[in-house]
Amino acid sequence: MNDINCSPSVEKTLKHEMVHLAVSIGVALFVQVTYFDTMLSVFTLALAMFLDADHLFDYALYLYKSEGGIFGLSKFSIKEFLSGAYFQKWQKFITPLHAWEIAIASLLLYFFWLPYPIFMSIALALSSHYLVDYFTNNVNKKAYFITYRAKNGFVKKAIAS
Numbered sequence: 575m576n577d578i579n580c581s582p583s584v585e586k587t588l589k590h591e592m593v594h595l596a597v598s599i600g601v602a603l604f605v606q607v608t609y610f611d612t613m614l615s616v617f618t619l620a621l622a623m624f625l626d627a628d629h630l631f632d633y634a635l636y637l638y639k640s641e642g643g644i645f646g647l648s649k650f651s652i653k654e655f656l657s658g659a660y661f662q663k664w665q666k667f668i669t670p671l672h673a674w675e676i677a678i679a680s681l682l683l684y685f686f687w688l689p690y691p692i693f694m695s696i697a698l699a700l701s702s703h704y705l706v707d708y709f710t711n712n713v714n715k716k717a718y719f720i721t722y723r724a725k726n727g728f729v730k731k732a733i734a735s
Contacts, residue, residue, distance in 0.1 A: 584656045591626070594706055598622035601702045609691045617692070622699035628671035630655070636664040665730040673720035677701050 602619035606612065633655050637646040640663065654660055661667070677700040684693035704718050716722045717733035726732030 583658075584653060587656050587658060590710055591623075593710060594623055594626070594703060597702050597706050598699070601698050605691075605695055605698065609695075611691065614691055614695050618695045618699045621696065622703050625671050625700065625703045628669045629658075631670060632664070632666065632668050633660055635668065636660045636666075640664065661730065666728045667717065667723060667730055667733055668728050670720060671700075672704065672707070672718055674700075674704065674718050675720055677704070 598619050601622055602615045605618045606615040609615075633650075634647060637649055637660075638644065640646065641649050677697045680693045680697040680700070684690070684697065707713075707718070708715060712734075714733045723733065
């Protein structure tokens with residue numbers, strides 16, 4: 575989630591993603607050292623790094639609703655997407671994968687039902703991503719719970735710090 579002021583900037587987004595990359599590599603290395611499983615480590619890196627792909631969901635919904643339905647998707651702009659400029663226009667944050675509920679469910683599965691490393695990997699990947707966002711984005715920390723965002727209609731003003 576870009577900072578609440580959403581000052582559109584591709585450069586800012588790319589710098590933010592570089593921080594995600596560094597942290598994601600660290601978490602993937604931790605998973606490798608802990609579980610000695612290269613595929614699991616690659617999965618962890620990919621999930622932590624590419625979690626922001628759920629912003630595509632928001633962008634597609636924005637285009638669909640603001641540009642005339644399904645044909646609005648043809649107006650996709652990589653610059654508008656990467657800059658986050660569409661958040662200013664749409665005023666909503668859905669980002670379905672930015673949800674502590676998923677990380678918590680993964681931990682509960684790991685510790686109380688299915689102690690498979692994949693669940694710990696998911697929890698670590700998501701948590702590391704959210705924590706980077708916590709320290710680099712100016713948003714209400716409760717906004718990383720999808721239930722909080724849903725309760726508030728996913729409106730941008732509800733997630734402001």
